[in-house]
Amino acid sequence: MIEKEVKIILERPSIKELKELLDKNMIFLNAEEQEDIYFNFVYRNFKITDETVRIRKTKGKIELTYKGPKLSSDLKSREEITVIVKDINNMIEFLQKIGFYPVITIRKTRLNYLDDSFIISLDTIDNLGEFIEIEAKIELEDYKIKNYVNNFIVKYNIKGKLTTKSYLEMFLENYEKNTQ
DSSP states (O other), X not given: OEEEEEEEEEEESOHHHHHHHHHHXXXXXXXXXXXXXXXXXXXXXXXXXXXXXXXXXXXXXXXXEEEEEEOOSSSEEEEEEEEEESOHHHHXXXXXXXXXXXXXXXXXXXXXEEETTEEEEEEEETTTEEEEEEEESSOOOHHHHHHHHHHHHHHTTOEEEEEOOOHHHHHHHHHHHHTO
8 A cells, every 4th residue: 555644743733722623623533642663674774765664552453564665755655564463572573583673662642533535643742743644545646635735734724844754764863963
């Protein structure tokens, strides 16, 4: 499956204020506490190849996800393959045995909303900030996704910066800045 999404580094309104607006206009799906463990591979540097392997733990569910390199510069479009895992410790041990090693764990609180063909996620990331992710749930042309995002930004008076960077990329950039 090809994941297509847009991420906004949120300046204003706050997640709390935006939640109040979305509660009136969209279908609230759920709130999640997510813990993502990101891995790298001894034989291929994922920072260079722009790939991701992660284990996500959320509300009793564990997923192993591979994300391929980004396919588009305007949207964050990339191949995504996810499988359900029953035992996180066995999965981590399995990955380590075949050459993967954990790099970082990222924790977030996510509020998910449904609006037509889009999932709107309001994310609060520990030690990183507040974000909006807008993901197409069906196959749509890029221009339709961009139009939806632009209308969303105007309708909810969003101030922020669009980015195609992953939370992992942002964390690693912040780490590199703070250690120089």
